[in-house]
Amino acid sequence: MKTRGKFIQTIKIWIVIYPSITLFNILFGSYLADLPLFLKTLVLTLVLVPWMVFVGLPFINKVQQKMSKNEKS
Numbered sequence: 001m002k003t004r005g006k007f008i009q010t011i012k013i014w015i016v017i018y019p020s021i022t023l024f025n026i027l028f029g030s031y032l033a034d035l036p037l038f039l040k041t042l043v044l045t046l047v048l049v050p051w052m053v054f055v056g057l058p059f060i061n062k063v064q065q066k067m068s069k070n071e072k073s
Contacts, residue, residue: 012064016056020048 001009024044032040 012057012060013052016052016060017048020051020056024048 021044024047028043032043035043
């Protein structure tokens with residue numbers, strides 16, 4: 001993958017992960033507050049990695065494809 005492609009992929013991942021982590025912490029942060037850091041991180045990654053792979057990134061890719069089609073028209 002070329003540098004431009006890596007940069008675009010990085011931006012897409014950030015667009016999904018930043019709001020996802022923020023929302024997760026708003027919704028569940030108080031429930032996880034008393035857990036040790038390694039358990040909080042485990043729960044966070046167990047939920048958010050599949051979310052990104054199966055929902056978030058495919059959604060962003062579809063949006064990008066639609067935007068690309070609109071630009072070409």
